[in-house]
Amino acid sequence: MPRSTRYVWVALMLACGCALADVRALHERLIVLDSHLDTPMQLARPGWDIGQRHSYADDLSQVDLPRMRDGGLDGGFFAIFTPQGPLTPEGRTLASEHGLAVITRIRDMVAARPDAFALATRAQEVPAIVASGRRVVLISMENAEPLAADPGRLATYHRLGLRMLGLVHAQNNDFADSATALPHWHGLSPAGRELVQAANRLGILIDVSHASDAVFDQVLALSSAPVIASHSGARAIGPHPRNLDDERLRRLAARGGVVQVNTYASDLVPRALNPERDKALAPLYREFRLAASLPPAQVADLARRIREAEARYPLPATSLDDIMRHLLHILDVVGPRHVGIGADWDGGGGVEGLRDVSQLSQITARLLAAGYSEQDLADIWGGNLLRLMGEAQAAH
Numbered sequence: 001m002p003r004s005t006r007y008v009w010v011a012l013m014l015a016c017g018c019a020l021a022d023v024r025a026l027h028e029r030l031i032v033l034d035s036h037l038d039t040p041m042q043l044a045r046p047g048w049d050i051g052q053r054h055s056y057a058d059d060l061s062q063v064d065l066p067r068m069r070d071g072g073l074d075g076g077f078f079a080i081f082t083p084q085g086p087l088t089p090e091g092r093t094l095a096s097e098h099g100l101a102v103i104t105r106i107r108d109m110v111a112a113r114p115d116a117f118a119l120a121t122r123a124q125e126v127p128a129i130v131a132s133g134r135r136v137v138l139i140s141m142e143n144a145e146p147l148a149a150d151p152g153r154l155a156t157y158h159r160l161g162l163r164m165l166g167l168v169h170a171q172n173n174d175f176a177d178s179a180t181a182l183p184h185w186h187g188l189s190p191a192g193r194e195l196v197q198a199a200n201r202l203g204i205l206i207d208v209s210h211a212s213d214a215v216f217d218q219v220l221a222l223s224s225a226p227v228i229a230s231h232s233g234a235r236a237i238g239p240h241p242r243n244l245d246d247e248r249l250r251r252l253a254a255r256g257g258v259v260q261v262n263t264y265a266s267d268l269v270p271r272a273l274n275p276e277r278d279k280a281l282a283p284l285y286r287e288f289r290l291a292a293s294l295p296p297a298q299v300a301d302l303a304r305r306i307r308e309a310e311a312r313y314p315l316p317a318t319s320l321d322d323i324m325r326h327l328l329h330i331l332d333v334v335g336p337r338h339v340g341i342g343a344d345w346d347g348g349g350g351v352e353g354l355r356d357v358s359q360l361s362q363i364t365a366r367l368l369a370a371g372y373s374e375q376d377l378a379d380i381w382g383g384n385l386l387r388l389m390g391e392a393q394a395a396h
């Protein structure tokens with residue numbers, strides 16, 4: 001552990017009157033879930049084995065079995081993420097094929113290691129899986145575009161294990177407007193409204209992260225089940241349009257919903273426009289998204305070039321303090337029964353000092369130091385997410 005981190009630990013232990021071993025032991029007792037893992041993108045890389053230990057420095061990956069065990073991460077929602085393509089018949093067909101390929105990849109990961117992973121399709125299955133020492137795999141979708149060609153396919157995805165549906169990503173799609181695009185539908189499209197109702201009928205949670213404010217409002221009014229934001233922050237702390245303002249946080253909680261706090265650096269702290277950085281990094285990030293087709297040596301080289309470019313055009317430094325500012329603010333606004341963690345691992349999440357899932361107990365230590373109880377921590381790390389899953393199941 002670097003010296004600076006050690007000082008923080010010492011200060012925390014003094015503050016909460018507990019030893020490092022106690023924090024670890026408490027963290028291990030909890031069911032620790034993350035509601036937004038982009039790890040299926042890593043699974044596409046030839047030769048990349050989730051059972052082996054990797055490092056962020058070598059290949060920018062943040063989740064594998066050894067590091068999940070180190071960080072006490074019992075599992076989470078593995079996302080079927082689809083980059084938004086053109087809203088054309090060809091674009092819809094491509095998205096549809098992509099979605100089915102990714103859910104197959106997730107299911108194959110579980111099938112290949114039945115000793116290490118188990119797919120959960122009901123909230124009540126989760127504690128037994130955790131008790132058995134296996135990791136819980138839940139399946140979500142980030143961007144519903146794979147359903148645009150045939151929304152009826154939602155039932156197929158449900159049979160394959162889909163239990164959470166994020167309507168939209170960084171651009172508008174056939175169902176909804178994005179938080180980071182100019183309004184097109186001014187909320188949900190007619191197909192988007194039908195999709196929300198279909199998800200309700202199947203017991204699939206609706207995820208409003210990345211959705212515009214208008215979509216958020218319309219989903220909240222329309223959904224028969226409580227709603228989740230699987231990886232979002234507080235707009236009062238970081239004024240990014242992806243983040244939720246206090247009034248919306250309160251309404252989400254009042255309807256029984258949960259906000260899972262994100263660690264995506266540029267959403268955590270405001271960043272000034274930096275066109276040189278964008279110009280240098282955009283082609284590298286594009287290459288990285290295609291990393292599935294690259295051999296490991298080329299991935300390592302790409303990781304090195306990305307690190308160099310990021311260092312040449314640095315963003316404001318972000319640390320665990322920034323994550324905690326969002327987390328503690330949201331806790332203040334809605335209370336510990338409506339907050340969780342969705343850190344966007346393998347999708348751009350993580351900060352200096354918390355670069356992968358192996359260090360999650362640092363968040364537990366900070367929450368204890370802030371005065372939250374073991375029961376609060378149990379709710380925040382997994383209890384709230386499972387309660388919401390159960391309520392979505394019951395509502396259909």
Ligand SMILES: [Zn+2]
Pocket residue numbers: 142210231344347
């Ligand atoms: Zn995202």
